[in-house]
Amino acid sequence: MAEFAQSTARAGLSSLPARIILAEGWKRRAIAFVAGALGALALPPFDVVPTMAVPLTTAVWLIDGAAGEGGRGRLGPLLSAAGAGWWLGFGYFLAGLWWLGAAMLVEADQFAWALPLAVIGLPAVLALFPALGFALARALWSPGSLRVFALAAGLGAAEWLRGHVLTGFPWNDVGMALAQAGPLAQVASLIGLYGLDLAAIVIFATPATLIDMRHGARFRPNAAMWTAALLIAGFAAFGALRLAMNPTEEVAGVKLRLMQPNLPQDAKFNPRNGPDILRRYLILSDRATGPERTGVADVTHLIWPESAFPYILSREPQAMAAIARALQGKILITGAARVEGDGGGRRGKIFNAIEVLQGERIIAFYDKMHLVPFGEYLPFENLLRPFGVTQLVPGIWDRGQGPRALAAPGLPPIAPLVCYEAVFPGEATAGGEARNRPELLLNVTNDGWFGQTPGPWQHFAQARLRAIEEGLPLIRVANTGVSAIVDPYGRVIESLPLGVEGVIDGGLPKPAPVTFFAHHGWMAFPILWALALALAAAGRWLA
Known part of the structure; x- marks a missing residue:
């Protein structure tokens, strides 16, 4: 020195x-x-x-x-x-x-x-x-x-x-x-x-x-x-x-609509707001955006964000019937809470899920497996709960089994990513075998917790990087933003910024050839x- x-x-x-x-x-x-x-x-x-x-x-x-x-x-x-x-x-x-x-x-x-x-x-x-x-x-x-x-x-x-x-x-x-x-x-x-x-x-x-x-x-x-x-x-x-x-190419016959409700976070988890929230979703989802998209009738798939409802959708037959009437046979993919094994006075498992609806039936689902520490589960729960420490999101979420692909009629195999799951490199398609590799990344999220701050923009950037790594298109639907259609090279085709209510209409980009990162x-x-x-x-x- x-x-x-x-x-x-x-x-x-x-x-x-x-x-x-x-x-x-x-x-x-x-x-x-x-x-x-x-x-x-x-x-x-x-x-x-x-x-x-x-x-x-x-x-x-x-x-x-x-x-x-x-x-x-x-x-x-x-x-x-x-x-x-x-x-x-x-x-x-x-x-x-x-x-x-x-x-x-x-x-x-x-x-x-x-x-x-x-x-x-x-x-x-x-x-x-x-x-x-x-x-x-x-x-x-x-x-x-x-x-x-x-x-x-x-x-x-x-x-x-x-x-x-x-x-x-x-x-x-x-x-x-x-x-x-x-x-x-x-x-x-x-x-x-x-x-x-x-x-x-x-x-x-x-x-x-x-x-x-x-x-x-x-x-x-x-x-x-x-x-x-x-x-x-x-x-x-x-x-x-x-x-x-590699110009962007689209899958024939797929017309997507992404709905960004920009719902205030303090209203989103209040069960009393359930009917008003569903009404808002249905009105916004049927909004005309041009001569070729006059409403839900002109799309093939409608996608709503994470945890879209302040209730268990499968337990609300009236809500399911209202959705079926409004969608006119179209496919809805939505974030929702899902219950499994409930009954007999015992608490069932509750998952932060993506559900696929056709008519009045839930035909497929994916349960989030990578939970947010202190947000969706409480690490060292037995030690911390006596001190009054709890997780931020209401309820106690269970960890899903996976990863695994999600199937929706009219779409190629989907790699589902609920919120935080989009930030982990190499895990986005971990559930896809070589012969049945997903051809689409679907990220539903609710970044409304963080308001008009850099957080949602950072989250979107990381999800976009997964598209480049994997060579797969990214469909991202967020409650308050940023929602977007991104091609497999990370190019943003359509988007809605943070803090805006609206819908995105667009096609589904085709995947790129399998990347070196995806293979090795x-x-x-x-x-x-x-x-x-x-x-x-x-x-x-x-x-």
Whole structure:
């Protein structure tokens, strides 16, 4: 560290890298926090993609500075790096997930007490993952430009772990910045979200290596710079070619109508509002949108959002009859609560489901299997309930069996995704065998909990990335938005923005040829991570 300090002094203490590298105490923590928070601007709805360079470039300099922080001994640099990673991660998650607090205010009399836990507590816990990633990176660190691969190996592994530990939470991974970068997103069809994480870390951290503090803060082209340039050029060329060679084609004979009611969340779960809600749905669903779509009579399939009713639809024969009369024989696919095994004074199982209705019959269903922790089920229930802790969504939801495909007359096999299930890469079509692979992603959701915040836009971006990964069209129907028809290359064909009542009419895009990720996605991350690890090791060997 003494040698580094001397070279930094020669470079001039006024240089930005030097100030960050030599920062200590609260200044070091503040730099990390602010850099992380600025990185959230790369996420929807802002989509200022270059800002992801702020936290990742700063990360390199903070880990450089860990050589002289954290006390004496071999663990000192690792602890210092972990501390910087925690503060950077805390800033990133606080700025990117603050909107979760809106859900606590829907029923403020019951859940306002949990607002600090959602807004501050969850980011604080999630920040443990980048803390671990920074410590691993520091263990692989070297003074040359190849240290960006050490950061990729460390932070990339942390992002993968975040997507899997305790059922996983792969929300706002750093790779989502590339998912918003036009043609560059198409590479997800090869390497998926976790591969994008590794690529994004290398690309956005490379600017830190262009200023060589060991040689008077001079600009020095290096291997990391050429790697990042090749990644950007290669991704852009691949994406542009893939989009140009594959125009959107539609399945013959399918005319979809997506209904977005924009129903206030505090009204949605009140059973007294049931008749008014159904009336609103039926009127909106039969709205004329043009000469060719004068109402339900001119569509083949009508789709409503998640948990569309404040009651069990199968127990309401009058509601079923009203729907059948209004739909005139058309197929309805809707989110709904479903009960199984009820009777004899015993509580049956209750599922957050998608149901397919034809006439007055429910002919197919899918039960949500990936439930939201604290939203739809209570982890460690026996420990927490005595303290008054409950889940946010009324009722106790049971976990469905699956994954499995959903069948609806007139449509190809469907991969159903209820709300949160759309954020997990590699799981969207896990229930489809090679000979019976789904040809459509159907995501019904209710993001009304989060109001007019970035949350619903972030959710839509992640669902859209699943379409690119799998090479399948996405039909997304949301209570308050964002509803959309997306082709298998991630192109938004039709959409309704957040906070708007209306319907979308459109055809069903045909699927793309099966992607590499869909066939071999499990291989992409381990291979790329091993490559990053090898390059990081090479950096140490060459130092």
